Amino acid sequence: MDRIIEVLRDRIGEKRLGHTLSVVEESLILAKKHKAPEEKVKIAALLHDFAKNITLEESVKLVKDYNLELDDVTITSSELIHGPLGARMVRDYFNIGDQEILNAITYHTTGRENMTTVEKIVFLADFIEPARDFEGIEVIRKRSLENLDEAILMALDSIISYLINKRSIIHANTIHARNYLLKKGIGE
Amino acid sequence: MDRIIEVLRDRIGEKRLGHTLSVVEESLILAKKHKAPEEKVKIAALLHDFAKNITLEESVKLVKDYNLELDDVTITSSELIHGPLGARMVRDYFNIGDQEILNAITYHTTGRENMTTVEKIVFLADFIEPARDFEGIEVIRKRSLENLDEAILMALDSIISYLINKRSIIHANTIHARNYLLKKGIGE
Numbered sequence: 282m283d284r285i286i287e288v289l290r291d292r293i294g295e296k297r298l299g300h301t302l303s304v305v306e307e308s309l310i311l312a313k314k315h316k317a318p319e320e321k322v323k324i325a326a327l328l329h330d331f332a333k334n335i336t337l338e339e340s341v342k343l344v345k346d347y348n349l350e351l352d353d354v355t356i357t358s359s360e361l362i363h364g365p366l367g368a369r370m371v372r373d374y375f376n377i378g379d380q381e382i383l384n385a386i387t388y389h390t391t392g393r394e395n396m397t398t399v400e401k402i403v404f405l406a407d408f409i410e411p412a413r414d415f416e417g418i419e420v421i422r423k424r425s426l427e428n429l430d431e432a433i434l435m436a437l438d439s440i441i442s443y444l445i446n447k448r449s450i451i452h453a454n455t456i457h458a459r460n461y462l463l464k465k466g467i468g469e
Numbered sequence: 470m471d472r473i474i475e476v477l478r479d480r481i482g483e484k485r486l487g488h489t490l491s492v493v494e495e496s497l498i499l500a501k502k503h504k505a506p507e508e509k510v511k512i513a514a515l516l517h518d519f520a521k522n523i524t525l526e527e528s529v530k531l532v533k534d535y536n537l538e539l540d541d542v543t544i545t546s547s548e549l550i551h552g553p554l555g556a557r558m559v560r561d562y563f564n565i566g567d568q569e570i571l572n573a574i575t576y577h578t579t580g581r582e583n584m585t586t587v588e589k590i591v592f593l594a595d596f597i598e599p600a601r602d603f604e605g606i607e608v609i610r611k612r613s614l615e616n617l618d619e620a621i622l623m624a625l626d627s628i629i630s631y632l633i634n635k636r637s638i639i640h641a642n643t644i645h646a647r648n649y650l651l652k653k654g655i656g657e
Contacts, residue, residue, distance in 0.1 A: 450648045453641045460638045
């Protein structure tokens with residue numbers, strides 16, 4: 282863990298490292314509450330923003346070098362590209378082969394349908410860590426301790442509304458994640 | 470046209486026929502304004518809700534009979550299924566083979582990326598016909614006479630926000646339609 286933190290400090294800087302450590306802390310609270318494997322959650326949370334400080338231009342180059350197949354929307358947005366790229370990079374940097382950890386990193390920004398508990402926790406923790414502040418966050422924080430799926434549905438609604446207001450692209454996985462929960466009857 | 474209206478009156482009832490004729494009228498205004506083929510626009514507008522009054526259960530049966538391949542989200546929503554089902558049915562009922570007319574019917578509810586002008590007009594006319602009333606509609610009506618893409622982006626934003634508030638599923642095509650316009654620089 283200390284080694285990872287040193288590499289992170291170098292790559293993403295002190296401020297984002299602060300956010301990352303808050304996400305780790307939040308993730309571990311959720312993991313304990315929802316009986317998820319804490320070590321996996323910790324590693325995924327720690328590495329979720331590994332590729333965040335890479336410019337879009339450089340990210341696109343790395344995606345090509347790694348032969349990653351990313352869709353047209355992901356490849357044009359640094360908000361979106363850092364998840365899948367980061368997952369690929371930490372495989373190399375830290376020899377991480379656990380697919381659930383890699384998926385939690387890959388999908389932490391967009392979500393996707395049928396997430397595992399580890400994926401759900403990293404997605405939510407990133408959204409509600411203490412430094413985040415937006416309308417309705419307290420309700421989502423509270424719900425995240427009671428019901429992960431309901432909290433994620435609220436988070437997805439909030440993310441989509443935010444992106445609509447900002448006139449930003451929305452990844453289809455975010456919509457698939459939400460449709461999946463609605464079809465399961467979450468939020469009724 | 471008279472024959473189609475008689476069939477429609479029988480299938481969708483007087484009230485929805487009223488909506489349909491308003492969409493035809495609105496479509497023709499937009500077609501003239503944006504120099505689109507009026508006859509195509511008229512037929513597509515006239516038939517856009519052909520399958521709307523069929524129950525979901527019956528719609529699913531018809532989809533199977535026609536061997537239509539619809540995605541999981543479309544097949545579970547009467548809001549969504551009536552577009553593609555209607556397009557297939559009017560091929561049989563009125564021997565319509567024009568793919569652009571059929572696409573305008575198929576995608577009139579969700580939109581999709583890279584719509585033709587005929588598709589755009591039917592999509593918008595359905596959204597802004599005179600009986601529709603919601604916050605912001607006047608701005609979209611005005612914009613639809615000036616710039617179809619900008620009006621569609623506003624309509625898509627409005628539709629997505631509405632579906633978020635209603636906790637309803639959102640079709641991925643609606644998101645693809647919006648991302649496509651944003652990537653083209655619409656709304657900047």
